[in-house]
Amino acid sequence: MNDPRPAHANVRFPPPLVYLLALLLGWALQRAWPLPLGPAAWGPVLRAVGVLLIAAGLGLALWANLRFRAAGTSPVPVRPSAALVEAGPYRWTRNPMYLGLALASAGIALLAHSGWMLLGALAAALVIDRYAIAREERYLLAAFGQAYADYCARVRRWL
Numbered sequence: 001m002n003d004p005r006p007a008h009a010n011v012r013f014p015p016p017l018v019y020l021l022a023l024l025l026g027w028a029l030q031r032a033w034p035l036p037l038g039p040a041a042w043g044p045v046l047r048a049v050g051v052l053l054i055a056a057g058l059g060l061a062l063w064a065n066l067r068f069r070a071a072g073t074s075p076v077p078v079r080p081s082a083a084l085v086e087a088g089p090y091r092w093t094r095n096p097m098y099l100g101l102a103l104a105s106a107g108i109a110l111l112a113h114s115g116w117m118l119l120g121a122l123a124a125a126l127v128i129d130r131y132a133i134a135r136e137e138r139y140l141l142a143a144f145g146q147a148y149a150d151y152c153a154r155v156r157r158w159l
Helices: 015-032 040-070 096-111 115-144 146-154
Strands: none
Touching: 015 096, 015 115, 040 096, 096 115, 115 146
16 A cells, blocks of 8 residues: 655755755855954954854754654654654754754854855745754654644744
8 A cells, every 4th residue: 555655855965965065155155255244353252252162053953853852763854754853952852963064164253253154044934944844744744644743833943
């Protein structure tokens, strides 16, 4: 009997690569046409905030990944989801791994004092929102039905 549910979310690119490419493009643009995030005197504050964002972002992404593994499902969007994860950071955001990558990317941009990298991090989050998350949401709704719809009603996509 054919199962009408899709096998996976059909995200055609690794989402972390989107953030990496955006940061690398921002770095290249920053070298060619500097776009600082303010006066040089802001450097120490930007670096401190950047380090905090990197630590928070990577911690959030790791925590979310561990929750997936504890639920016995894969965080890789080209693999089937065996369970709907609603524990841990998934109580507050439906996409803590992507949020973590966005925070870490913004932190790297602040650390580098780079407006281009910060714009790249924002652009990467928009690409992820439109192309990865939208596909994942369609897949999860097809796979988990009302349970996922109820979860979406309780928990925001990002924050």
